[in-house]
Each structure stands twice: as C-alpha cells, then as structure tokens.
Amino acid sequence: MAEQAQPQQRLKLGLFGGSFDPVHLGHLALARVARDQLGLDQVLWLPAGQPWQKLGQRAMTAAVHRQAMVALTIAGEAGMLLDTRELLRAGPSYTVDTAEALARQHPGAELLLIIGQDQLGRLHSWQRWQDLLGLVRLAVVARDGQEVRASAEVLADVPALPIERLAMPAVPISSTLVRAAASRGEDLTPMVGKKVAGYIAQHRLYSEY
Ligand SMILES: Nc1ncnc2c1ncn2[C@@H]1O[C@H](COP(=O)(O)OP(=O)(O)OP(=O)(O)O)[C@@H](O)[C@H]1O
Numbered sequence: 001m002a003e004q005a006q007p008q009q010r011l012k013l014g015l016f017g018g019s020f021d022p023v024h025l026g027h028l029a030l031a032r033v034a035r036d037q038l039g040l041d042q043v044l045w046l047p048a049g050q051p052w053q054k055l056g057q058r059a060m061t062a063a064v065h066r067q068a069m070v071a072l073t074i075a076g077e078a079g080m081l082l083d084t085r086e087l088l089r090a091g092p093s094y095t096v097d098t099a100e101a102l103a104r105q106h107p108g109a110e111l112l113l114i115i116g117q118d119q120l121g122r123l124h125s126w127q128r129w130q131d132l133l134g135l136v137r138l139a140v141v142a143r144d145g146q147e148v149r150a151s152a153e154v155l156a157d158v159p160a161l162p163i164e165r166l167a168m169p170a171v172p173i174s175s176t177l178v179r180a181a182a183s184r185g186e187d188l189t190p191m192v193g194k195k196v197a198g199y200i201a202q203h204r205l206y207s208e209y
C-alpha cells in the first residue's frame with residue numbers, strides 16, 4: 001500500500017529581539033522557555049542595531065561586542081540562532097520591518113514574538129504595531145512582578161488580542177543591573193555566565209556606568 005503523505009508542519013520561528021547590552025541569563029532562560037513551551041523550530045536572537053526608544057538614555061555598546069556576547073551565550077544551545085539583520089540595517093530598528101522580512105523569507109511560517117511584560121506594556125508606542133500584530137503572535141513573560149497584560153491602548157484596538165503566556169520562574173536580572181555591577185568591579189558570572197563575564201573583563205566593557 002502506498003504511504004500516505006504526512007501533512008507538512010508549519011515552521012515555527014521565535015523572534016527574540018533586544019538591546020542585549022549585555023545579554024544575561026534572564027535572556028537565556030526566556031529563550032529556552034519559549035523554545036520548549038511553544039515547540040519552536042528555532043529562536044532567532046536579533047540584537048537591535050538602533051534600539052530607538054533607548055538611544056536617548058545612554059551610548060549603546062558597539063554592535064560587535066553585543067553580537068559577540070550573544071554568540072557566546074547561545075553556543076551549543078539547541079534551536080537558537082544569532083540573526084544580525086537588525087545590526088546590518090540602517091536606521092532605527094523597527095520590529096515590524098524584521099517581521100515583514102522574515103514573513104517573506106519563510107512563507108507560511110508561524111512567527112512568535114518573544115517579549116517581556118515591560119515591552120508588552122509599551123507595544124502601542126512601537127512603529128506600525130497594528131501591522132506587526134498582523135504578522136506575529138505574541139509570546140510574553142511576566143517581569144518584575146508585573147502580570148502579563150496588554151495596555152489599554154492596544155486592547156482598545158484589538159480587544160481579543162491572543163497572547164501566549166510563558167511560564168517562567170522570575171529571573172531578577174537586567175542589563176542595567178549587570179552594567180552597574182560591572183562598574184563596581186563585581187563578579188558577573190552569576191548574572192551573565194562565565195563566558196560573557198570573561199568577555200566583558202577582557203574588553204573592559206561597562207567600567208563606567
Ligand atoms: N530577567 C528577565 N526576565 C524576563 N524577560 C526579560 C528579562 N530580561 C530581559 N527580558 C526581556 O528580553 C527582551 C530584551 O531585553 P533587553 O535587551 O532590553 O534587556 P534588559 O535587561 O531589559 O535591558 P535594560 O536593563 O538595559 O533595559 C525584552 O523583551 C525584555 O522584556
């Protein structure tokens with residue numbers, strides 16, 4: 001008897017963007033949880049070239065370093081890939097541009113945008129966020145004790161916004177805390193892992209906070 005063709009599974013891609021200045025173990029925990037809970041084929045780590053909402057606050061560390069630290073963090077991790085397209089693109093890093101490019105590149109793929117609650121709460125300030133919501137499904141993790149919830153502005157426009165809630169024990173680490181600890185000369189290993197701690201020391205990053 002002829003074998004029946006199995007229906008093709010849709011490719012499931014996670015989009016995990018960040019300033020990653022620097023990447024830390026909270027990011028890695030989130031990427032692992034998203035990969036495993038959502039059954040993603042791949043998590044694309046997308047360091048932002050110009051994270052426009054953060055640019056006024058302080059000078060961003062050079063892309064070459066942020067990218068290198070992400071590469072060290074995901075080395076040997078199954079289903080994770082460094083995607084440098086936002087570093088190579090001129091102008092502000094808009095997630096909608098990245099989602100459009102990935103949708104063109106992988107027709108039929110399911111795109112899941114992995115973000116923390118801090119970003120979900122501000123989603124209405126993102127460039128063309130309604131277009132973005134037409135391209136991706138949101139996968140959100142609670143952060144800093146805040147429940148996963150879209151802002152009133154987003155809910156007014158999209159009342160039944162589908163959100164995948166990621167279950168993850170809180171990881172009380174942020175890049176801000178890492179930079180502050182680095183400027184005090186503390187051991188960063190518990191926050192960023194041994195390889196990234198070594199990289200930061202070797203390149204004398206974050207000596208001034
Ligand atoms: N500890 C954490 N737990 C859950 N999500 C996190 C954590 N740290 C970062 N994220 C999420 O990862 C994404 C990228 O974060 P980002 O690179 O801005 O790091 P950050 O620690 O928030 O940086 P900063 O302290 O400089 O604002 C965001 O969606 C953010 O919500």
Ligand SMILES: O=C(O)c1ccc[n+]([C@@H]2O[C@H](COP(=O)([O-])O)[C@@H](O)[C@H]2O)c1
Pocket residue numbers: 016017018019020046048051053054093094095096119125126127
């Ligand atoms: O598209 C936008 O307008 C937009 C506005 C703010 C943040 N983002 C993206 O959200 C991700 C997390 O941002 P951040 O500032 O927490 O590092 C990162 O990929 C940013 O490019 C995107």
